[in-house]
Amino acid sequence: MSLPAASDLLLPLGMAAAAGLIGSIAVMRRMTLASDAISHVALPGITAAMLIGANPVAGGFVALVLGALLVWSVEQKTRVPTEAIIGVVFSAALAIGSMLASGEELIEALFGAARRPSPAEAAVGLLAAAAVIVFAVRARSRLVITLVSPDLARTIGINVARTNLVFLLAFALTVALGLRYLGVLLMGSLIIIPAATGKLLARSLSGMRRVSVGSAMGSMLAGSLAAPALGVERGPLVIAASAAFFFASLLRRQET
C-alpha cells in the first residue's frame, strides 16, 4: 500500500475546487438534475474518440461543448420545456455512447480510470482548472444577478445570453476535467453534491462557496487517500465521501 504523492493530488484538488465553484452557480440556477444529465453527453464523445484512436478526454470535451451549446440554445427560447429536452437528449447520448464502446472501455469511461495522467495531460488539466476557477471568481457578480433576474441583469448592461453561454462552457470544461478520475457518471455528482451541501448549510453566497469548495476538496482528498488503503477505485469513494458530507449537514440542519 502506498499513499499518493503530493504532486499527484494537485490536479484532483484543483479539479475539485473548480467543481465546487461551478457547482455553487449550477445549484443556484436550479440545474441540479440537468447538471447530471449534461455530464452524460461526454460518453459518446469518449467512445467515438477511442474508436478513431484520439484522446478520449478531448473527445468527451468536444461532446460536452456541443451539449452546452444545445442547452444554451434551448434556454434562449423561453417557451421550450428545457427539462424535458435535457432529459431526453442526454439519456439518448448515454445510450448511443454505450453502444459504441466495449465492456472494459465502457466501465472506464463511466467510472474513470486509475491510470496516472501524462505530464502533458496534467499540465493541460491544471490550466483548465485554473481557467474555470478564475472565471467563477471574476464573473460571480454577473452570474448571480443573472440567475436572480435576467431582466434586472439586462437593465444594468449585462449580456445575459453571453453570460449564460460562458457559464455552460465553463461547466462543460469542469466535467471534462473530471472524466479521467471520476468518469461520466460520477463527475456530475462532484459538481452537484458539494454545492447542494453548501446550499443546505449556508445563508450567504460567500458561505455557500466556502462549504461547496471545502467539501468538494475534502471529499477528493479523503477518496484519494483512502482508495489505495481500501483497494477500491477512487471515483466512487470520492462521491461516497461527498454524499456523507451532504447527509451529515442534512442532520445538522434538522437539529437547528
Added chain:
Amino acid sequence: MVNALEVSHLTVAFGKTTIIEDLSFDVKTGSSLAIIGPNGSGKTVLFKALIGALPSRGAVRWAPGTKIGYVPQKLDIERDLPLTGLEFLRARAEVARAPQEEATRALGLVDLPPETAAQPIGTLSGGQFQRLLLAFALMGHPTVLLFDEPTAGVDEPGQEEIYGLFGRLKREEGLTLLIISHELTLVYRNADNVLCLSRRRAWLGPPVSILTPERLQEAYGAPAHFHVHGDR
C-alpha cells in the same frame, strides 16, 4: 430632448396573441407617468418591451444618456437561496465597477436597516424585498425609474411612504418616473399623466381627464372606485 421617452407604433405579440397593438406615447423628462389598466392589459409586458427584454415592433426611443432603473413586480426566488441582500447589492456595484460603499448608500436611500439587508433575499417580506430592488435600481444613478406595482403587498402607510420617496427623487434628482399601479387614489394625487391600457385600446392624459368613472368603466369593464381626496 424634452421627452425622456418616445414610443411610436409599439406592437408586442407572443405567437398569434397580440398583447400591445400600435401604442404611441411620449413621457416628458422629469415627469411621472402612471400606467393603469385591468389584469392582462399588457402593463408589465410594456415595461419589458421598454427595457428591451421582449422583442417588439415599432420604435422605443430613450433620450440620449438615459440610465434606466427597473423595479420588477415580483421575482421567483427560492426561500433558501443563499444570497443576502447586501451581497446582491455589492454584486451590482461590482458589475458597475462602483465602490462597495454604493451598496450602503442605496440601503440608506430606501431606509432598509443593515440587519435586514444581511438576511437571505428569499426570506425578506414583500415590502422589504421591494425596497431592496429599489435600492438596486437607484445604485445606477438612473435618470428614469420603471416601477412595476410599487404598492402591491405594502400596507397603506408604507404606500404613502413609497410615493413620498418618489416625489423626493423626482424633485431632487430630476428623475422621470414610470409607475404601474392599481392604486388609483395614489395615482390621482401623484402622477402628472396617466396611461390607461385596456385590451382594446389605450388612453393618455392628465389624471383628471383619464380617471373618470366612464373611462374606467370602459377600460375595466366594471365600475372602478377611488378616493379623490384620499381622506379616509
